[in-house]
């Protein structure tokens with residue numbers, strides 16, 4: 153089943169991907185989502201894939217593990233919705249997911 157993911161960039165524009173596969177970072181970079189660079193290639197060591205998960209999706213997407221949280225702790229603009237999206241593998245249950253690209257810190 154295709155999985156639809158919506159990214160909202162800092163300027164408020166939306167990038168909608170109808171058939172997302174891979175990690176959210178891979179999906180974002182493949183579709184040129186502004187503000188998601190994925191500089192480290194997805195090994196959780198750069199924070200250039202910082203997103204904020206829409207509140208209603210937090211339970212489904214889950215929280216950061218310890219390594220990811222350590223990276224997030226180095227960022228200024230984090231809150232409880234913050235995730236590094238290279239650590240989020242798209243699954244069917246995420247169909248309709250909306251994430252906001254976090255401000256650069």
Ligand code: FES
Nearest residue numbers: 192196198199238
């Ligand atoms: S791509 Fe580097 S931490 Fe996610």
